[in-house]
Amino acid sequence: MTKRDINICVNGKWYELAVEPYETLLDILRNRLGLTGTKSGCAKGECGACTVNIDGKAILSCLTLAVQVDGKEILTIEGLPKGAELHPLQESFVKHSAVQCGYCTPGMIMNAKALLNHNSNPSEKEVRKTLSSNLCRCTGYERPVKAILDAARIMRGKDER
């Protein structure tokens, strides 16, 4: 009996799960909850592909044990759209063709989401600094940077309305 019961809220829905202490949040999201939008890249905290939001902050799910997030609210890429409507960040990544193979994209978007949570009007420098922890090996950063700045602008407009 090594398993532990945890309660976590993922994308607005609460789950009660019995987890092994050595299972990571990434394991749980992908293998238990079937939320495969969150990617496993290096699995040791260097590539940012597994980035999710916990209580509105960006963290690496590959370095986080499931037992560490008991009682927390987790947001993954699957939790961003409202029904059929994509989140402005997702919409903007599509519009700017900021995706090539797409493997790093969920991590980038979730990192950007956390940035915009506390800074609705980031400078290009701030966006670039934030994205420095998301490794992209195909297309580079120009388009994701533009996409995030554009999404921030659109989201500010929505807030003001």
Next chain:
Amino acid sequence: MKLRKFKYYEPQGLEEALSLLDRFGHVAAILAGGTDLVPLMKQKTVQAKHLINIKHLTELDFIRGDSMLEIGALTTIRGIEKSDFLQKKCPLLRDTAGRIGYVQIRNVGTIGGNICNASPAADFAPALMVLDATVEIASVDGKKSASINSFFLNPGETILDKNEMITRFWIPRTDEGTRCIFRKVPSGNSSGLAIASVAVLSSVDKVSGVVREARIAVGSMAPTPIRCFKTEKLLVGEKISDEILNIASQKIVEETKPISDIRGSREYRIHLIKVMTKDALMDIYWRNLS
């Protein structure tokens, strides 16, 4: 990359944590943010049979104090980076925090973890060293304290016994007119580990340009972060000039033992530390005049 099995504990308070540590310390690891520990456990560099998660020890998460600043070991790097209190009381720690790793790491990594893992590249170490910080160490036998300047022994090795843990840092207030700077050149990959780093605390006489006080500590330049006491001694009482800065930067090289590794060559580290230290001292000198 998977973790090996281990037994897991969630002590509800410090006393319980210390008693677990006393029982299993020789084969246990303490989990705080986990941003250093979990990768080390995945790579089997650290093989812990027992993992003690101290997340419930919220009494160790604080920033407070007046003439003596106190920071709890479980305070996150992000908490320090965003602290308005520290902006006034100790901007050096705030600036240093902002240069550690990247945001996903800073959100969960802690100051205690940064110091306990005893990486030669631990960024808080040079900053705490020039601030002459004191480390509070707890075990079932009680509490004691040690200077941060004698805390590190080897890469990954500190003066901590197997049944001891860090609980807080004490940071004395610096004198009026003293300025602090942290400089770092991070490696190109996203981890942002320092190829070389330096913290400088100094006060320079406004009129004469004579160095009244100088404290210098460097990271990634030796098996542990180190204070450069000989260089400091050489600087005090001297008037800031190109000549004295050149002599001082040469002295730093003599005091350190940089190696070549995947992040940078020995020669590059020597170049960086000379430039960064001179630049930091010059910066303090000029800011003092303005």
